[in-house]
Each structure stands twice: as structure tokens, then as C-alpha cells.
Amino acid sequence: MESQGLHFYYGAFQALKDINLVIKARQITALIGPSGCGKSTFLRTLNRLNDLIPHTRVQGTVRLEGEDIYQPGMDVVSLRQRVGMVFQRPNPFPKSIFENVAFGPRVLGVHSKVEIEEKVEQSLKAAALWPEVSDLLHKDALGLALGQQQRLCIARVLAVEPEVILMDEPCSALDPLATLKIEELMQELKKNYTIVIVTHNMQQAARASDWTGFFLLGELLEYGVTGDIFTRPKDSRTENYITGRYG
Amino acid sequence: MFLKRKISKKIKEGAVEWLLLFSALSSIFITLGIVFILFYEALSFFKDVSLWEFLTGRQWTPLFAQPKFGILPLVTGTLLVTGIAVLVSLPIGLIVAVYLSEYAPFKVKEVAKPFLELLAAVPTVVYGYFALLFLTPILQKWIPHLSGFNALSPGIVMGIMIIPYVSSVSEDSMKAVPMHIREGSYAMGATKFQTAFKVIIPAAFSGIAAAFIIGISRAIGETMVVAIAAGMMPNLTLNPIEPVQTLTAYIVGVSLGDVPHGTTEYKTIFAAGMTLFLMTLFLNILGFWFRKRIREVY
The missing domain is CATH 1.20.5 (Single alpha-helices involved in coiled-coils or other helix-helix interfaces)
Known part of the structure; x- marks a missing residue:
């Protein structure tokens, strides 16, 4: 996935300025930066979720396997099936655990009960949640602990078999142990999926990602291999931010 | 000081x-x-009058020389008209609510909502004459045996009248579903339609159920439309093209007449009123229970 000359506006306010970024397949890309720098906005341009917000405007291109996702006639629904998303606050639907995961396949038009059951089990296993919930599949999803809810949301995304998974501060509502579990899971998922994660947690970006992009005031200031960004940042503002002197 | x-x-x-x-x-x-x-x-x-006769008698003729006090014809009349009103108002009310909450652009909503609420502001007497003098003649062209007074026409008109009650409470409860749940659904590649019907409606279910119940109890208690357009004939039937009498219309009829105070005939309106009260009370309790559940969902 890549963006070229991407600008984004909320009304008259320009939230993203000329973002050029290539996201490597089957790697974890972390986007860091102070609040309001545009990293979440950028993430949401990748699956066109910003379309839901009125009075917004996009310029430039975002390509998924070479295809511009903002081209006229683009099928946004199938785009979002290819580019899944996990949100900051776990947002399971107020349904049972099973129904939450089954939602994606059902939306895709799978009706076979056996097929759906397989998909649910497979997705919950892939999200490392199966052992904890295999006996409570028909319990309300909102009864789970937050960390479990977040892994349920990941399972829900996996059930659609996306190519890319976007994560918008997936651990900010979680305790350290639950965070650790999600990070381990990301390493596992990276084998099959491209992951882009927005995070406020420097250690998380340093620990868990392969590539890091630093956003400031709507611009992508620096982008490179995570190790380089954290040890030899080229821009002094990046250095100030990651060492905690800024933002 | x-x-x-x-x-x-x-x-x-x-x-x-x-x-x-x-x-x-x-x-x-x-x-x-x-x-x-x-x-x-x-x-x-x-x-x-024995409770047994009241509950099981099949005729309601308290003003005749040989009076019969079976409440069933009035109850079926009430249920029949209410049923028709519900068949009209619940689906339309729900669709309107889904449109307003999930589809309508802000500007359409600004205009549509006050107009919809205007439906509730029309005096019910006007609805009654609308049913009797406008809708019934039209329906008679389609249904040849439709009598001048019937359950169908006031039922439909009452349904239209109740749409705003159903839609506004349903819409409120759909709007109360947090944005992040909606985004979660869209981010899975669900269409607007799938999001509305598979995520939002189930999530707002208890509120929608409460809206339905408010609509139904409004229909049961409605008086003017049926008194004008349904006929004043206690008729044990579930056939919508026949004239019927509802509990409310009966009470109006007797109250306006010259039945002497203190007689059994006079007391029938209290028995009918109590029956009506128990029916709406039951629905209100049911609605209250559903509403209480709303707050527990998210």
C-alpha cells in the first residue's frame, strides 16, 4: 500500500500535507506523533473511513496493489473488506461473541452454518482468544474484559480475510498485560498480514514495529526502519519527540 | 438580627x-x-353482572331491552383496529427512523422531522373525518363489499397518525448507538443497509420495542377516529371490512347519550374503561421494562 501526494482537509482545515509513504507488505508499520498530528486521519484514509465524516476532502492517491482506492467507481465496501480496522476503544457489537465474529462472513454472503462455524473458530484461534472463549461463544461480547474484547475485534477483522489491518491505538484502553498479548499477536499476524498501527506509546513502536513514520502537524517528517528512527533520527524534531522533550 | x-x-x-x-x-x-x-x-x-358473563359473553347490548354484557366484541373491535394501525405504523415508522438516523443528509432531516411531527399535531377529529369521508370512499372502489363504517379505514388512518410516535422514539434510540459501533461495522465492509439492519437495529432493539409499545398503546386508547369512522356496532369479528365498535368508542357513545346515572347501563362504561386501562397498563409496564434495558446495553 502506498500514498502519493496525499492531502486531507476537514472543511477548511488541512489535516494532512503531501504524505508520501510506502507501506511494506507483511511488515508492521508504526505511525507516531503528538496528538492531532494527523496520524489517525492518515490511517483512516487507507480504508476510506473518513468518507463517513461530512465536509472532508481528499487530494492525491492511495494505492492498494497499484490500484487507486480514491478513483471514481471504486467499490468502498470491498475495499474495507481488504483493509480491515481495529479501533482505539474495543467496539464489539452488542451481540454474542460468536455473532461478532460471524458478522463479517455473513456480510460477505456466507450462509452455510458449518462454514461460518469453522471461520469463527479459525479466526478466534488466530486472534489467540479461542482457549478463553470456546465455552462462552454465545455469551454477550460486552461481558469480556477489555483486552479480550480487543482481541475479539481483531478476530472479527480476521474473519473477513483482509490483506491489510489498520490499528488505531489498539492498546490505549488496555492494561500492560493485555497490551503485551496484543503485541505478541501482531508478531504472529505479521506472517500473513500487512499491519499499520498508530500508537502513542514509544516503547510499543520501538518494540513491535519494523517501520516507523513520525507525523507532526499534518506532515510526515521522517519515515524509515524502526531501529534507525529510534537510534539515529535524522530530524531533530523526531529526536525531541521520541526522547520525550516534545509533544 | x-x-x-x-x-x-x-x-x-x-x-x-x-x-x-x-x-x-x-x-x-x-x-x-x-x-x-x-x-x-x-x-x-x-x-x-357476573365477571364470567362479562369475560365470556359474545354479545354486547347493554342498552337493549334484554341486555347482554359480553365485553368480547368491544375487545376484538379494539384489537382489530389497533392491529391494522400497527401493521401500518410499525413498518413505516421503523423505515422512517432508519432513514432519518442512518441515511438522511442533515438538510433533509431538518425539513423532514418537523413535517413528520406535524402529523402528530393534526387534531384526531380531522383524522376521523379523513377516514370516513376520504379514505373509505377510495377503498370502496377497490373493495366492493366494504361498508361505509368499517375497521379498515380508521385502522389505516390511525396507523398514519401514530407513525411519528414510533419513528421519533425509534430514531432517538438508533442515534444513541455510539459512532464507534457504526464505524466498526463500516470498517468490516458492511454496506449502509447491512449496518442499519444487522448492527444498529439489534443494538437499539430495546428502544425500538419501547417505541412500538408506545405506538400500540396510543392506538388502543385512540377514540375520535374510531368513534367517527368505525361505526358504532359491537361486532364480534376480525373481518376488517365490517363495522365494529371499540372500547373507547363505546364509552364516548354512552357518555354522550342520556343513560341515567347509577344504572347498570351507566356502570358499563366503567367496566369498559377498566378493561381499557388494564390493557394499556400492561403495555406501559412492558414498555417501561424495555426502556430500562436500554441503559444496560452499552
């Missing part, structure tokens, strides 16, 4: 508190008073 002011302040404060308490209690006492009178008079009705 200082102490005095303090005391007078205390008295004022206390007086205000009592006044407020009294106002609050008065509404409770008035309700209890109404219920008491209703039951008291109904009870004296059951001294004249």
Missing part, C-alpha cells in the same frame, strides 16, 4: 420544599383517584 434572618431563610426554604413536594404528589394522587373511582364503579357493575 442575624439569627432572625437565618430563621426566616429556613422557613422560606422549607415552604418551597413543601410546595414542590405537594405539586409532585398531587399528580400521583390524581392518578390514584382516577384508578380508585374506575375500580369502585366497575366493582359495583360486577354486583349486577
Whole structure:
């Protein structure tokens, strides 16, 4: 996935300025930066979720396997099936655990009960949640602990078999142990999926990602291999931010 | 001096508190008073007529020389008209709510909502004549055996009348579904339609159920439309093209007539009123229960 000359506006306010970024397949890309720098906005341009917000405007291109996702006639629904998303606050639907995961396949038009059951089990296993919930599949999803809810949301995304998974501060509502579990899971998922994660947690970006992009005031200031960004940042503002002197 | 002011302040404060308490209690006492009178008079009705006859009799002719006191024809009349109104108002009300909450652009909503609420502001008498003089003749072209007074026409009109009650409460409960749940659905590649019907409606279910119940109890209690357009004939039937009488229309009929006070005929309106009260009370309790569940969902 890549963006070229991407600008984004909320009304008259320009939230993203000329973002050029290539996201490597089957790697974890972390986007860091102070609040309001545009990293979440950028993430949401990748699956066109910003379309839901009125009075917004996009310029430039975002390509998924070479295809511009903002081209006229683009099928946004199938785009979002290819580019899944996990949100900051776990947002399971107020349904049972099973129904939450089954939602994606059902939306895709799978009706076979056996097929759906397989998909649910497979997705919950892939999200490392199966052992904890295999006996409570028909319990309300909102009864789970937050960390479990977040892994349920990941399972829900996996059930659609996306190519890319976007994560918008997936651990900010979680305790350290639950965070650790999600990070381990990301390493596992990276084998099959491209992951882009927005995070406020420097250690998380340093620990868990392969590539890091630093956003400031709507611009992508620096982008490179995570190790380089954290040890030899080229821009002094990046250095100030990651060492905690800024933002 | 200082102490005095303090005391007078205390008295004022206390007086205000009592006044407020009294106002609050008065509404409770008035309700209890109404219920008491209703039951008291109904009870004296059951001294004249057995409860068994009242509940199982198939004829309701209290004003005839040989009176029959079976409430069933009035209950079926009420249920029939209500059923038709519900068939009209629930689906349309729900669709309107889905449109307003999930689809409508802001500007359309601005215009559509006040217009919809205007439906609730039309006097019910106007709806009654609308059913009798406008809708029934039109329906008669389609349904040849439709009598001039019938259950169908007021049922449909009442349904239209109730749409805003159903749609506005349903819409409120759909709008109360948090944005992040909606985004979660869209981010899975669900269409607007799938999001509305598979995520939002189930999530808002208890609120929508409460809206339905408000609509239904509004239909059961509605008087004017049926008194005008349904005919005044207690008729044990579920056939919508025949004339019927509802509990409410019966009460109006007797209240307006010259039935002497204290007679059994007179007391029938309390028995009918109590039946009506119990029906709507049951629905209100059901609605209250559903509403209480809304807050527990997210």
C-alpha cells in the first residue's frame, strides 16, 4: 500500500500535507506523533473511513496493489473488506461473541452454518482468544474484559480475510498485560498480514514495529526502519519527540 | 438580627420544599383517584353482572331491552383496529427512523422531522373525518363489499397518525448507538443497509420495542377516529371490512347519550374503561421494562 501526494482537509482545515509513504507488505508499520498530528486521519484514509465524516476532502492517491482506492467507481465496501480496522476503544457489537465474529462472513454472503462455524473458530484461534472463549461463544461480547474484547475485534477483522489491518491505538484502553498479548499477536499476524498501527506509546513502536513514520502537524517528517528512527533520527524534531522533550 | 434572618431563610426554604413536594404528589394522587373511582364503579357493575358473563359473553347490548354484557366484541373491535394501525405504523415508522438516523443528509432531516411531527399535531377529529369521508370512499372502489363504517379505514388512518410516535422514539434510540459501533461495522465492509439492519437495529432493539409499545398503546386508547369512522356496532369479528365498535368508542357513545346515572347501563362504561386501562397498563409496564434495558446495553 502506498500514498502519493496525499492531502486531507476537514472543511477548511488541512489535516494532512503531501504524505508520501510506502507501506511494506507483511511488515508492521508504526505511525507516531503528538496528538492531532494527523496520524489517525492518515490511517483512516487507507480504508476510506473518513468518507463517513461530512465536509472532508481528499487530494492525491492511495494505492492498494497499484490500484487507486480514491478513483471514481471504486467499490468502498470491498475495499474495507481488504483493509480491515481495529479501533482505539474495543467496539464489539452488542451481540454474542460468536455473532461478532460471524458478522463479517455473513456480510460477505456466507450462509452455510458449518462454514461460518469453522471461520469463527479459525479466526478466534488466530486472534489467540479461542482457549478463553470456546465455552462462552454465545455469551454477550460486552461481558469480556477489555483486552479480550480487543482481541475479539481483531478476530472479527480476521474473519473477513483482509490483506491489510489498520490499528488505531489498539492498546490505549488496555492494561500492560493485555497490551503485551496484543503485541505478541501482531508478531504472529505479521506472517500473513500487512499491519499499520498508530500508537502513542514509544516503547510499543520501538518494540513491535519494523517501520516507523513520525507525523507532526499534518506532515510526515521522517519515515524509515524502526531501529534507525529510534537510534539515529535524522530530524531533530523526531529526536525531541521520541526522547520525550516534545509533544 | 442575624439569627432572625437565618430563621426566616429556613422557613422560606422549607415552604418551597413543601410546595414542590405537594405539586409532585398531587399528580400521583390524581392518578390514584382516577384508578380508585374506575375500580369502585366497575366493582359495583360486577354486583349486577357476573365477571364470567362479562369475560365470556359474545354479545354486547347493554342498552337493549334484554341486555347482554359480553365485553368480547368491544375487545376484538379494539384489537382489530389497533392491529391494522400497527401493521401500518410499525413498518413505516421503523423505515422512517432508519432513514432519518442512518441515511438522511442533515438538510433533509431538518425539513423532514418537523413535517413528520406535524402529523402528530393534526387534531384526531380531522383524522376521523379523513377516514370516513376520504379514505373509505377510495377503498370502496377497490373493495366492493366494504361498508361505509368499517375497521379498515380508521385502522389505516390511525396507523398514519401514530407513525411519528414510533419513528421519533425509534430514531432517538438508533442515534444513541455510539459512532464507534457504526464505524466498526463500516470498517468490516458492511454496506449502509447491512449496518442499519444487522448492527444498529439489534443494538437499539430495546428502544425500538419501547417505541412500538408506545405506538400500540396510543392506538388502543385512540377514540375520535374510531368513534367517527368505525361505526358504532359491537361486532364480534376480525373481518376488517365490517363495522365494529371499540372500547373507547363505546364509552364516548354512552357518555354522550342520556343513560341515567347509577344504572347498570351507566356502570358499563366503567367496566369498559377498566378493561381499557388494564390493557394499556400492561403495555406501559412492558414498555417501561424495555426502556430500562436500554441503559444496560452499552
